[in-house]
Amino acid sequence: MAIAHDEGDAGKKKHKECRNATDASAYVPERLELLSLPDSTEPTRAPPETSVPSTHEPQHQRVPGRAKKKRGSKTVQIYKGFRFCKSWESKRNIAYTCSKYKRTGCCAVLKITPLAEWYVQGEHTCRRDVEMNGSLVNETAAMKKMTDRLATENPGMPENDIWEQICTTYYGPNRNDLLDGLTEEQVKSRIRRIRRRYFGGDIHGVVEVPPCSKIKDSNIPFFRFHLVTPNEDPKAPPNRILGWAHPALKELLLYNSMSLFVDGTFRSVPRGFHQCLIVMVDDPARSIFTPVYFVLCTSKTDSMYEDILHLIYRDTNKKLNPAEVVCDFEFSLISSVQRQFPNTDVVGCFFHFKQALRL
CATH class of the missing domain: 3.30.420 (Nucleotidyltransferase; domain 5)
Incomplete structure (x- = not known):
């Protein structure tokens, strides 16, 4: 009888452990679901009663990153051969930090006032070796020549498009030299001055001189x-x-x-x-x-x-x-x-x- 009683107690004890294990395993998915917060855009659903417990944690879908916008003339400025990126704006001025600030910690800051006054605070530390060697490339004459050619060959071409071409040619990302060239305001003012001198003060003078006075891609007068x-x-x-x-x-x-x-x-x-x-x-x-x-x-x-x-x-x-x-x-x-x-x-x-x- 004692042996039978021990076997019965052992069976009850084993049955109790299995029931506790089942309750614990049923509680695990519920805890995991509580820990993983649902997305605000998806409705919450109750867990199914007969769900098989999973040993893997729920995977979250990665949100695709936003496409970076290409920096244009409104966020990038070229001043005395250095490229500056827009940092912050106030009523007093607009501040542009050096484009190599994150990489080299350059302290130079370009500020533009509402009266179109440009000045730089701090010194450039990003290309100190180039300044010490004195290898300053002067591209002013070449930029003037390119500006005159684009302004006269394409009378209807906007000033911003001409500046973008010149900026890409001389201030492109592949140019590591320190350049002495024209700024955006200097290029645009030169475009207006050259067109006024070449075509006359009246807009009707544009049709009297090439290229508008000739047939396209030809020297035949129209x-x-x-x-x-x-x-x-x-x-x-x-x-x-x-x-x-x-x-x-x-x-x-x-x-x-x-x-x-x-x-x-x-x-x-x-x-x-x-x-x-x-x-x-x-x-x-x-x-x-x-x-x-x-x-x-x-x-x-x-x-x-x-x-x-x-x-x-x-x-x-x-x-x-x-x-x-x-x-x-x-x-x-x-x-x-x-x-x-x-x-x-x-x-x-x-x-x-x-x-x-x-x-």
Whole structure:
């Protein structure tokens, strides 16, 4: 009996240990779930009742890092051959630390005041050996030459784009030399000064000189004439006429008894102009009307049309003698054509006639 009692006590004790182990193993996942906080964007879910305990800790998904923005002219400044990165900004000034501050601990700080005053506090300790040896590379003349070339070859190129090209060429990350060159403000002011001297003070002077006066990638002239006359109102801006034509197409106007078509458009004109007058000629080889002259004008008066027709007549070496001119039913244009070409028949355009009836 004693042996049986010992076996029974041992069995009860073994059953109690198994139950305690089961309770402990069931408690482990719950503790792990409490330790790993759920994401704020995901709803919390209760643990399943019949879950198998896992010996591995829950893995957290790595959040992808934000893409670094490329530093531009607003965060990077070049001053006396050194590159500075923007550090902080206040009402008094904007501070830029040396680009090698994190690597070498350089103490130089560039400060720019609201009045565009630049000054450096502290001394550069990042390239002390270069300063001691005195190997200062002067690139001022080369930068001026590149600035002049880009400003004249590309009249429509923004100043910031020109500065970015110059900065990449001379102040690129691969250049370790200490340079003596131009700053951003010096480059931009030189661009404005060179363009004003090369193209004139008026923006209309841009079309009179290369590259805008020539056909793209060619030396053939495309600009034909530019006429400015005073306005009747002294307070109003002067009257202006700008004309373009391709020399090869201009030869079509030398045929005898050819037909011209003159029409104006008002929508696709730049600011400051009233209409774009297009002169087309009947090409007998292709049996189509080919645009030859494109003329921008600031009004549509009789004197304006007379000046345009006279400039075209003079540009063809006074050989223009059309048999007929097709145009709309604008009285000022019809009278100007009859005065310039008295032996020419003026024909009203049927398309414009239908438009007038529709209105």
